[in-house]
Amino acid sequence: MSNTVEDPIAGGVLIEDSPSAKVPAVSRLRRHRAWLGLLPFFAFLFIFLLLPTLGVIRKAFLANDDTYTTKGFTTAISQEGAAFWNSLKISLITAILGVIFGTALAYAAATAKRPKWLRSLVSAFSGVAANMGGIILAFLFLTLLGRQGLGTKILTDNGWNPYKSWFSINDFSGVVLVYMYFQIPLMVLVTLPAIDGLKTSWREASANLGGTTLTYWRRVGLPVLAPSMLGGFLLLFANAYSAYATAYALNTQSNLVPIKISFFLQGDVTGRSPVPFALATWMILFMAVSMGGYLVLRKRAERWQQSAVA
Amino acid sequence: MAAISSRLKAYLGRIGPSLVLLAAAVFFIAPILSTARAAFHKVPTILLDRHTWFKKWSLEGVRRALDEPFFWPTLSLSLKLALVTVLITMMLLVPTALFVHLRLPRARALVEFLTVLPYVVPPIALVAGVAAFFRPNARWFLNSDFALAPFYVVMAMPFTYRAIDAGIKAIDVRTLVDASRSLGGSWATTLRKALLPNMASSLLSSAFLTATVVLGEFTIASTLAKNTFATFSFEYFSRDAQGGVGLALFTLLATTALLGMMTLLTRSKSRKAATVTRF
Numbered sequence: 001m002s003n004t005v006e007d008p009i010a011g012g013v014l015i016e017d018s019p020s021a022k023v024p025a026v027s028r029l030r031r032h033r034a035w036l037g038l039l040p041f042f043a044f045l046f047i048f049l050l051l052p053t054l055g056v057i058r059k060a061f062l063a064n065d066d067t068y069t070t071k072g073f074t075t076a077i078s079q080e081g082a083a084f085w086n087s088l089k090i091s092l093i094t095a096i097l098g099v100i101f102g103t104a105l106a107y108a109a110a111t112a113k114r115p116k117w118l119r120s121l122v123s124a125f126s127g128v129a130a131n132m133g134g135i136i137l138a139f140l141f142l143t144l145l146g147r148q149g150l151g152t153k154i155l156t157d158n159g160w161n162p163y164k165s166w167f168s169i170n171d172f173s174g175v176v177l178v179y180m181y182f183q184i185p186l187m188v189l190v191t192l193p194a195i196d197g198l199k200t201s202w203r204e205a206s207a208n209l210g211g212t213t214l215t216y217w218r219r220v221g222l223p224v225l226a227p228s229m230l231g232g233f234l235l236l237f238a239n240a241y242s243a244y245a246t247a248y249a250l251n252t253q254s255n256l257v258p259i260k261i262s263f264f265l266q267g268d269v270t271g272r273s274p275v276p277f278a279l280a281t282w283m284i285l286f287m288a289v290s291m292g293g294y295l296v297l298r299k300r301a302e303r304w305q306q307s308a309v310a
Numbered sequence: 311m312a313a314i315s316s317r318l319k320a321y322l323g324r325i326g327p328s329l330v331l332l333a334a335a336v337f338f339i340a341p342i343l344s345t346a347r348a349a350f351h352k353v354p355t356i357l358l359d360r361h362t363w364f365k366k367w368s369l370e371g372v373r374r375a376l377d378e379p380f381f382w383p384t385l386s387l388s389l390k391l392a393l394v395t396v397l398i399t400m401m402l403l404v405p406t407a408l409f410v411h412l413r414l415p416r417a418r419a420l421v422e423f424l425t426v427l428p429y430v431v432p433p434i435a436l437v438a439g440v441a442a443f444f445r446p447n448a449r450w451f452l453n454s455d456f457a458l459a460p461f462y463v464v465m466a467m468p469f470t471y472r473a474i475d476a477g478i479k480a481i482d483v484r485t486l487v488d489a490s491r492s493l494g495g496s497w498a499t500t501l502r503k504a505l506l507p508n509m510a511s512s513l514l515s516s517a518f519l520t521a522t523v524v525l526g527e528f529t530i531a532s533t534l535a536k537n538t539f540a541t542f543s544f545e546y547f548s549r550d551a552q553g554g555v556g557l558a559l560f561t562l563l564a565t566t567a568l569l570g571m572m573t574l575l576t577r578s579k580s581r582k583a584a585t586v587t588r589f
């Protein structure tokens with residue numbers, strides 16, 4: 001880039017910002033100096049995010065004699081295989097159910113004509129419930145479906161004792177049910193804008209061209225919703241995989257990856273065992289893949305929503 | 311005839327969505343109702359029947375929770391942590407976002423990418439990192455209760471930055487700055503009198519959301535053995551279930567009130583602003 005760039009708007013003045021070799025050293029310095037304004041931001045992230053993350057990864061590969069090895073990283077899977085499997089199962093099941101019920105709820109709320117406040121109620125409540133997680137949520141469900149819960153009592157009085165059947169709030173089935181309380185609302189928040197983006201004129205256009213309801217959904221509706229639904233699935237998967245507090249409050253002995261990490265962290269005072277750090281590194285890998293996919297798909301989904309606003 | 315059948319069809323078409331809404335209402339409201347009963351009704355579920363249903367309702371459980379010696383200290387710590395987290399967030403992210411907009415648009419993609427990185431390191435992995443790095447290298451730092459705040463800033467960053475950035479995009483920053491500067495305003499005056507008032511609703515919504523996240527945060531606080539409101543709630547629940555449930559109800563109402571206030575405040579300011587969430 002040795003040719004001089006002239007800015008037509010500025011009337012032939014040399015643009016200071018152009019990456020030209022002819023730009024004097026002083027202004028190049030000024031260009032780079034502008035990055036100093038972001039120094040506090042970079043420093044903060046470096047200290048409180050990057051250093052801890054690198055610390056986790058380093059410890060995952062550190063052996064007892066201070067040499068680096070991949071042994072801890074791989075034994076974490078074999079030793080805690082059950083926790084991995086349980087976490088994967090819970091995340092997959094609650095993500096799939098969350099996508100189905102969340103989309104259905106968002107569609108029902110978005111298309112309902114009466115009452116008028118219904119849609120904003122569903123969206124506002126979803127905002128609260130999706131953020132709810134944590135131990136409070138576990139308490140709510142313990143009062144409903146714990147062994148002494150009101151719901152358990154009502155179901156038992158009506159002839160079905162969940163605890164004599166397959167359900168228990170403290171095991172797998174309980175965690176799945178409780179996670180739905182934040183997974184469904186989260187999916188509502190993800191798909192609601194996309195469903196709003198489905199314009200009625202598209203449906204009319206499809207009908208005018210002889211399309212049935214099925215054709216409309218297959219050729220127009222689902223393709224437009226697909227990025228949001230797939231992105232929502234990845235987001236929900238990541239959300240369930242990394243959730244700790246709710247599962248811990250339901251059962252401190254749950255065999256799930258986040259609970260295992262905390263168990264090892266609190267139990268191992270010397271900090272020598274690579275297991276919690278290996279588990280955390282695996283989690284970071286899972287998160288990177290699923291959240292990365294989600295963010296890419298969100299960008300794609302927003303395309304239709306912007307055109308819908310315009 | 312045709313009109314009737316099309317109306318009938320419309321009604322039938324609404325059956326599915328109505329059932330979905332009804333089922334959702336039951337699923338989402340039932341746990342809240344059962345919590346309210348458990349908090350205010352001093353009758354064990356086993357003894358619950360027609361005769362006991364109307365007896366022994368009282369505020370005693372909630373009052374016991376408020377009388378707990380650890381209630382106020384832990385609540386005040388959590389509120390202070392929320393305040394400190396919000397302040398650090400604002401002091402760090404507002405200048406950064408403005409700087410990117412006004413001086414360094416080239417850095418936008420990079421900064422946006424960095425602010426969503428905390429998604430990749432969830433709290434349980436972050437706290438493992440704290441154990442791996444800060445425990446051996448900066449023990450003194452972790453001894454302070456306020457050591458939690460910077461990590462909460464990081465945790466909240468994906469949505470706080472998005473909210474602040476959206477607030478900046480919604481106003482014409484360049485014109486406001488030029489106008490204020492050409493009238494002789496200093497940078498501080500420009501920020502205080504021109505920019506911040508126009509960004510108020512987006513700043514408020516990210517502040518409220520941060521506060522609710524901090525008040526409910528359990529993972530990091532519990533692993534680092536800090537006595538915040540969330541860890542107290544958990545410990546208290548295992549001692550006194552009814553009081554613990556009363557506490558849960560209190561937290562739920564407070565959180566809902568905060569988020570409700572946020573929705574109201576943001577809606578009156580700008581109708582287009584999207585609901586800010588954690589994601």
